[in-house]
Amino acid sequence: MKTVIQDKKKDKKPFSKKLIKIxxxxxxxxxxxxxxxxxxxxxxFYPVLFGLFTSFTNISFRNFANGRWRFIGLENxxxxxxxxxxxxxxxxxxxxxxxxVPAVMVLGLFFAYILSRERKxxxxxxxxxxxxxxxxxxxxxxxxxxxxxxxxxxVFNAIIGKIGLGPIPFWGDGTTVLPILAALGVYMGAGSxxxxxxxxxxxxxxxxxxxxxxxxxxxxxIFSKITLPLLKPTILYALILSTIGSFQVxxxxxxxxxxxxxxxxxxxxxxxxxxxxxxxxxxxxAAVSYVLxxxxxxxxxxxxxxxxTGVSYE
Amino acid sequence: xxxxxxxxxxxxxxxxxxxxxxxxxxxFIMMITGSFSDTRTIVPRKNFWIPEYIYYGNYKNFFSNxxxxxxxxxxxxxxxxxxxTGTFINTLVGYILAKKNFKxxxxxxxxxxxxxxxxxxxxxxxxxxxxxxxxxxxxxYLAILVPGMWSISNMFLMRQYATTLPDSIIEAALIxxxxxxxxxxxxxxxxxxxxxxxxxxxxxxxxxxxYLPVLIYMNDPGMYNLTVGVGTMVQLDGNYGMQMLGAVxxxxxVFILYVFCQRYFVEGISLTGLKG
Numbered sequence: 001m002k003t004v005i006q007d008k009k010k011d012k013k014p015f016s017k018k019l020i021k022i023x024x025x026x027x028x029x030x031x032x033x034x035x036x037x038x039x040x041x042x043x044x045f046y047p048v049l050f051g052l053f054t055s056f057t058n059i060s061f062r063n064f065a066n067g068r069w070r071f072i073g074l075e076n077x078x079x080x081x082x083x084x085x086x087x088x089x090x091x092x093x094x095x096x097x098x099x100x101v102p103a104v105m106v107l108g109l110f111f112a113y114i115l116s117r118e119r120k121x122x123x124x125x126x127x128x129x130x131x132x133x134x135x136x137x138x139x140x141x142x143x144x145x146x147x148x149x150x151x152x153x154x155v156f157n158a159i160i161g162k163i164g165l166g167p168i169p170f171w172g173d174g175t176t177v178l179p180i181l182a183a184l185g186v187y188m189g190a191g192s193x194x195x196x197x198x199x200x201x202x203x204x205x206x207x208x209x210x211x212x213x214x215x216x217x218x219x220x221x222i223f224s225k226i227t228l229p230l231l232k233p234t235i236l237y238a239l240i241l242s243t244i245g246s247f248q249v250x251x252x253x254x255x256x257x258x259x260x261x262x263x264x265x266x267x268x269x270x271x272x273x274x275x276x277x278x279x280x281x282x283x284x285x286a287a288v289s290y291v292l293x294x295x296x297x298x299x300x301x302x303x304x305x306x307x308x309t310g311v312s313y314e
Numbered sequence: 315x316x317x318x319x320x321x322x323x324x325x326x327x328x329x330x331x332x333x334x335x336x337x338x339x340x341x342f343i344m345m346i347t348g349s350f351s352d353t354r355t356i357v358p359r360k361n362f363w364i365p366e367y368i369y370y371g372n373y374k375n376f377f378s379n380x381x382x383x384x385x386x387x388x389x390x391x392x393x394x395x396x397x398x399t400g401t402f403i404n405t406l407v408g409y410i411l412a413k414k415n416f417k418x419x420x421x422x423x424x425x426x427x428x429x430x431x432x433x434x435x436x437x438x439x440x441x442x443x444x445x446x447x448x449x450x451x452x453x454x455y456l457a458i459l460v461p462g463m464w465s466i467s468n469m470f471l472m473r474q475y476a477t478t479l480p481d482s483i484i485e486a487a488l489i490x491x492x493x494x495x496x497x498x499x500x501x502x503x504x505x506x507x508x509x510x511x512x513x514x515x516x517x518x519x520x521x522x523x524x525y526l527p528v529l530i531y532m533n534d535p536g537m538y539n540l541t542v543g544v545g546t547m548v549q550l551d552g553n554y555g556m557q558m559l560g561a562v563x564x565x566x567x568v569f570i571l572y573v574f575c576q577r578y579f580v581e582g583i584s585l586t587g588l589k590g
Contacts, residue, residue, distance in 0.1 A: 026416050028494035032406045033422065036464065043461045044429050050440035064443050114331070127576060128335045131342070134572055134579060136523035138541040139561040142548045143341045146348055146558060153554055155344055187338070195580055248433060251525045255545050269435055276439055277530055286439040293436050300431055 055287040061280025069283075076287040086288065088263050089271040092178070096267060097246040099182035100189075104242055105235070107186060108193025113223070115194070116201045126198075130191035137188060141255040144184050174264030177257055181265060184252055189245070193238055200234030201227070236306055244296055268292050345565070348558030349373075372559040384536050385543035386563065391455060392539050393522040396462040400517045401510055403464035408472025409502055413484060423473070426466050442530055457531035462521060468513045475509040476502075512582040515575055522568060540564040 023030070055076055059069040080086050111129050115122050132140060147155045148170040157167040170176050204227065212222050228235075250269040253259060259266035259274060266274070268288065276285025319327060352369040376382050411423050441461070451457035479502070487497040503510075528542045538546070544560035547553075572579060 026414070028498070029410050029414050029416050029419075032403075032410055036403060036407055037422065039463060040426065040429075040466075044437075044466070045425075047437040047440040047444065048429070048432055050444070051436050051438075054439055054443065059439075059443065065447060067447075111334075114327070125331050125335055126580075127572075128338050130579070131569075131572065132338065134519060134568055136525075136541050136564055136568070138523070138525060138545045138548075139345075139564050140341065142544060142557050142561040143345045143348075145548055146554045147341065147344060149552075149554070151552075153552070187341070244433075248435065251541075251545075254529075255548050258549070272435055272438065273526070277442070282439045282443065289433075289435045289438060293433055296433050297431060 051286050052290060054283055055290055057283050059283045059286075061282070064282060072283070076283045079284060080287045080291060085263065085266070085271065085275075086291075089266045089268050092263070092265060093247055093249075093267045096178055096182055096185075096249065096265075097243060099179060100185045100246045100249075101239065101242050103182065104186045104189040104193060105239060107190040108238070109197050109231075109235070111190060111194035112197030112201055113227075116198060126194070129194055132188045133191035133195075135188070137251040138255060140184060140188060141252040144180070144252070145256055148180055171257060172261060174261065177261065177265045181249075181252060181256065185246065185249065189242060193242070196238055197231070197234060200231050203234075204230045240299055240302070243299055247292065247296060247299075268295075342565075345558050345561050348554055349562045351555045351558070369555070372555045375556065376559055376563065381535060382543065382560075385538050385540045388455075388537060389522060389539040389541070389564075389567075392458050392524060392528070393518050395455075395459050396465075396521045397514050397517045399459075399463045400465055400468060401514055404469040404472050404513060405503065405506060405510060406498065407464065407469045408474075409476045409498060409506075411469075412473045412476035413479070413481070427470055430466055430470065438526070438530070445531060452531055453534045453537050454531075455537075458521070458524065458527060465517065468517060471513060472506065472509055475506060479505060508578075508581065511575070511578045515571065515578050516582050518571065519568065 056071055056073060057069050058072045058075070063069045111126075115126050115129075146153075149155075149157065150167060150169045150171055151157065154167070154170070156170075160166075160168065168176075170180055208226055208230070209222060212226055217225070247267075248269055249267055250273065253265055253267060253270050254273065257265040259270045269292070272285045272288050272292070275281045275288070349372055350368045350370070352367075352371060411419060411426075445451040445457055449456070449460075451460070483501060483505075484497060487501050488494075492500070522539075523541055524539065525541045525545065528537075528539050529545075532538055532542070535543070535546070540560070541564060544557065544564055547560055548557050551557075
């Protein structure tokens with residue numbers, strides 16, 4: 001009996017002493033994490049919720065400053081799904097993805113494969129292929145415009161002109177615009193995929209190759225039967241990330257085509273920018289950005305499902 | 315991988331590499347020669363790959379233009395401040411979430427990193443409304459620097475790295491009687507130099523190349539950075555020489571950083587995955 005009472009007394013320390021004890025143990029976490037979490041809630045977490053809310057309102061350039069916007073339910077979402085511009089932007093984005101993702105994956109893997117062995121001079125080539133990946137898209141878009149300019153000032157048209165061919169209007173036609181944009185994307189993305197795949201290739205134990213060589217396997221057999229299957233997790237991860245990246249392409253389009261001609265390069269993010277920040281339909285743009293969120297979340301979900309069955313080297 | 319190539323194979327291999335490398339360098343060469351070209355000689359061009367004479371007019375025009383110089387200054391402000399604030403905040407938060415035990419730690423961590431799944435475009439409209447009406451961030455450096463004080467993905471990188479640090483060192487320091495912050499700055503910080511460098515370089519790149527937020531929040535062209543300034547130049551006029559010069563100016567700091575810190579770029583990719 002006595003001991004129990006004593007225990008209770010121990011528990012009943014004054015509240016202030018308890019606080020001091022908590023403070024002494026956790027003061028670092030409190031000093032750092034309280035302001036950081038406040039910042040997080042205001043600048044990261046709240047905007048995501050507020051964005052969802054604005055997608056249910058008629059907020060626009062005309063009424064957002066005076067606060068006279070109101071709740072309109074699902075109207076924006078229905079508008080989006082009935083809007084031919086939205087569906088065209090979906091088609092454009094998917095087309096861009098189909099042009100960009102396979103090309104950048106193959107080129108990145110190809111560069112990684114041929115540069116995987118440590119030899120004299122190899123580092124130089126790795127740096128060259130990686131350079132566009134760290135360069136601003138705006139810089140490369142500027143160069144792309146100069147290379148592919150429709151008039152005689154453009155580099156390629158100047159070259160073609162020398163052998164007597166007329167200038168090609170690279171930006172005038174939907175059939176040429178998307179491949180040129182995708183080529184720019186591949187040029188920018190292949191280097192970082194190469195570095196990523198180089199990491200994956202390094203992770204494959206060399207004993208695998210040695211035993212295959214002893215068995216007399218050829219280069220192609222080794223690549224297709226050993227390298228590719230063991231690289232599968234890396235490839236899948238890179239595939240998902242490049243797909244997400246290609247759904248978010250914006251900067252270079254805003255510089256080079258402004259979504260044209262006739263909306264043939266208007267991707268989803270360009271649609272968000274154009275409708276939200278040029279035409280001022282903020283509520284509509286918020287709804288489109290949430291549709292984009294849903295698409296990307298689906299891709300990410302697939303990533304986790306597929307990557308759940310990874311490969312182990314043991 | 316350890317197979318030997320024949321002589322013929324070697325020739326094919328190296329010439330193939332050189333052709334690809336030339337293709338990849340070609341746009342940069344055109345950028346540099348373009349920046350030294352007089353626009354009048356670009357249209358129509360007799361010689362597409364070197365200017366007929368070296369023309370310094372673009373450089374003179376750029377560096378005598380106050381607006382262009384303010385783009386350079388702004389680019390440095392937008393890029394360097396987040397590197398400094400981010401280095402401290404990301405490292406501190408990452409370390410605390412990795413090594414300090416307190417109630418709600420895992421919840422907080424999951425809350426932070428769950429936001430990494432949300433594409434940044436989702437915040438465009440709400441941020442625009444908040445920044446222009448409540449915070450009055452329009453045409454102010456704060457629109458970029460306040461939200462950019464720290465970054466969840468870089469914090470995540472630090473946290474993953476900090477979990478690999480041995481507990482014994484931290485405990486030993488604490489038993490010695492040094493406080494938490496002292497331990498952090500004197501003992502932990504020097505141990506995480508590599509991820510700090512990676513983080514700093516990635517933050518610099520991301521903010522040096524920042525485009526859409528500057529485009530949305532800055533109405534005054536004097537508040538543009540180089541990417542938006544050069545981008546507007548490319549959108550508006552057909553003066554290729556000036557545009558290539560703008561591209562060169564925007565490229566130079568990144569290139570210098572790349573030459574001197576290449577190791578960290580490569581390590582960064584393998585630590586964090588790819589850039590979006």
